[in-house]
Amino acid sequence: MTTNEKIQFGCAPIAWTNDDMPELGSENSFEQCISEMALAQYTGTEIGNKYPKNPNTLKRYLEPRNLQVASAWFSAFLTTKPFEETEKEFIAHRDFLYELGAKVIVVSEQGRSIQGNMDTPLFKEKPIFTNEEWDKLISGLHRLGELAGEKDMKIVYHHHMGTGVQTTEEIDRLMENTDPDKVSLLYDTGHLVFSGEDLDGVYQKHQSRIKHIHFKDIREEVLKEVKENNDSFLTGVKKGAFTVPGDGMIDFTPIVRTIYESDYEGWIIVEAEQDPAKANPFEYALMAKKYMDGIIPQKNFV
């Protein structure tokens, strides 16, 4: 058990049922998913497509399991659609999360994203935003940040493989050109290492902006294969590129120490999408929790 009350551990449902490829884990029920998260001693969850859409119904399932809603993903199309379309969906999403008590809203720009394309080579065809697209993204995010602020919430931007904000350079550009009061950052270890970025460097540079964290690990041999075969992101996921912390190539000990020594306050969500038929979600969730409990620097936070 962590003794640092500023940091809480949650789990994402994507290991049970994958929203990007609903055929992965379609046999796993919502109740199995949340019961197993609770059994593995997580206290938070993000939201998957099998979760009840009514906030009160969802609360009735989560509260007896001592699970809170940490956040949920929102796909923005600020670079490719009129702002009003993203705005309308964002407000509904914000209000749903607000009812559930979440403080942050995960936002990822999906304009020209290839993350959902089964056949598009990930490392060759990732979008590179034009200056005009950057302007639309930045001004749109500012407006979404203001809408979140109306409910005392924050948007946390999810850099992601196969999107226009993936690399360190792109993350830096986004952070440098956005107002810290309106746009925060989500730090996802799996996507950073997949992309070849420096985990510690990104954390150090942007720590004051990081308000939400996703922890996932990478299977090095699968990453190599994805690059050699020019696989798509989804093919990489199916092959097992991602796994839980402690099971792959990332040593989480230094980054966990850095996070605990920084002012980070919020959730660390274990989010390791892989094929549940090959990687039992409960076993992997438990494995990750034990690994993290073992590396948390307890002595500084009694």
Ligand SMILES: O=C1C[C@@H](O)[C@H](O)[C@@H](O)C1=O
């Ligand atoms: O936060 C995330 C949400 C998923 O839908 C996405 O594809 C995954 O890779 C991720 O990091």
Ligand SMILES: [Co+2]
């Ligand atoms: Co993530």
